[in-house]
Amino acid sequence: MTHHPPLIAVTDAELDELRSRLLHTRWPTPWPVDGWEAGTDPGELRRLVTHWASAYDWRVHEAAINALPSHYADIGGTPVHYLRFDGEHPGALPIVLTNGWPSSFLELTALARRLATPSRYGGDPADAFTVIVPSLPGFTFSPQRPSLTEPPQTHEIWHRLMHHELGFARYGAHGGDLGAGITSRLAEAHPEAVVGIHLTAVAGPPAYDAAGVTPEERAYLDSVAGWSAEEGAYMHQQSTRPLTLSYGLADSPTGLLAWIVEKYRAWSDCGGDLSSRFSDDFLLTQASLYWFTHSISTSFQPYYAYARRLTRRVERVDVPTAVALFPADLSRPPRSWAERTYHVTRYTLMPRGGHFAAHEEPGLLADDLTEFFRAHR
Structure with a gap:
């Protein structure tokens, strides 16, 4: 019987380093805004970071991934x-x-x-x-x-x-x-x-006659434009200057978590309550995978390649x-x-x-x- 090496084997030293980075997060000065209005909610992020550094058991999820x-x-x-x-x-x-x-x-x-x-x-x-x-x-x-x-x-x-x-x-x-x-x-x-x-x-089609767009299609295109203006900053950054963003997210697990958790909340059918669709452990396992495989930066490549017409x-x-x-x-x-x-x-x-x-x-x-x-x- 052939025994394959485990897909992922995080060392104790890597786990200790992650916990240390989480516990020593340098938090930004608070803003006078509520909830998620200006980005990831600080209270929810602090709660998740505390859980990641203490109660979250990576070894349980590592074993499940390797199985x-x-x-x-x-x-x-x-x-x-x-x-x-x-x-x-x-x-x-x-x-x-x-x-x-x-x-x-x-x-x-x-x-x-x-x-x-x-x-x-x-x-x-x-x-x-x-x-x-x-x-x-x-x-x-x-x-x-x-x-x-x-x-x-x-x-x-x-x-x-x-x-x-x-x-x-x-x-x-x-x-x-x-x-x-x-x-x-x-x-x-x-x-x-x-x-x-x-x-x-x-x-969308590569080209179309604007005069032939139906009212339903026009309403859809207007909604896409509105969404892009309000929610599309991540895409513009990842398409144009992904490396500038990568330095912070590759260095700070708190920053990495903030960047992706905002999307899980905004794009899901959670009604503003993350926990109604995603457990803490699910979100932290996704973040841990990006962290331990050092892949948040390289995950931006499809955006950059598409914008440069390399795709x-x-x-x-x-x-x-x-x-x-x-x-x-x-x-x-x-x-x-x-x-x-x-x-x-x-x-x-x-x-x-x-x-x-x-x-x-x-x-x-x-x-x-x-x-x-x-x-x-």
Whole structure:
């Protein structure tokens, strides 16, 4: 029997250093504003930092991460970490799931288990998928891209992983946020292999006649512009001057936690109460993964690469596409807008959930994926 080294083995010295940094946080001078109005709420952040430094038990979560079905593949010289959940049915359709930012592969595990073993959740074994969950380049356990001048395209790495490395002639794909863009480009580039895609966000058309925009589409575009003005500073910074931001977040676990926790609150269906959707341990494990793998800086690379046009734009996707939109997510484009870029065969407005749907509502998401791909097995 082959024994693989653990995926992550944080030393006691690293844990002690993290606790010391947390306990010696140099807090900013308080502002005369309430709650989350000007950014991460100081009271909530202090509470989480105290928990991270004292009650939070990394070893419990480290053991759980190491128990996951992890593998590595060398894709043209690029090492890629991925999880593989084999379907309980021999004819299980392969599917690749791709997360966004500030997420990680860990956020997709509840969804992956539901898809691989539906009978455990009251489903039909015939609906099982064999689920592949790769870590994005620069996120957690996949090293950053080797070049920023000619970066390997993530969707091509995914195709080589699924088709050449794992031997899947035909497969499905799902993604949200950054993962939706990667999934879209994958389907556009390899329609012969991708049977269908399932998205929680869509790419806009590369060009359109403003005079032909419907009132519903105009309202959507106005809402996107309003959201970008109020909430989009992180994206602008990560797209233009990511390194300047990286120094502080790589050095301060409190700063790192503040940067990502604000997003978990603002983009989820939590009604302003983080704890209604995310446990403290979930949030701190996500932050710990970024911290111990030293990957917050490299997780910004997709934004910078896209802004510099080093990543291909989506033009037209002709494979069958399902769009599932969650009410608290960043945007909910009308079906007609999605159809400008995609061959939309299923369009679902979800009753609840947000940007982190795979964690917030894995049952709703798994059911929608299952219904859509039934016709493409």
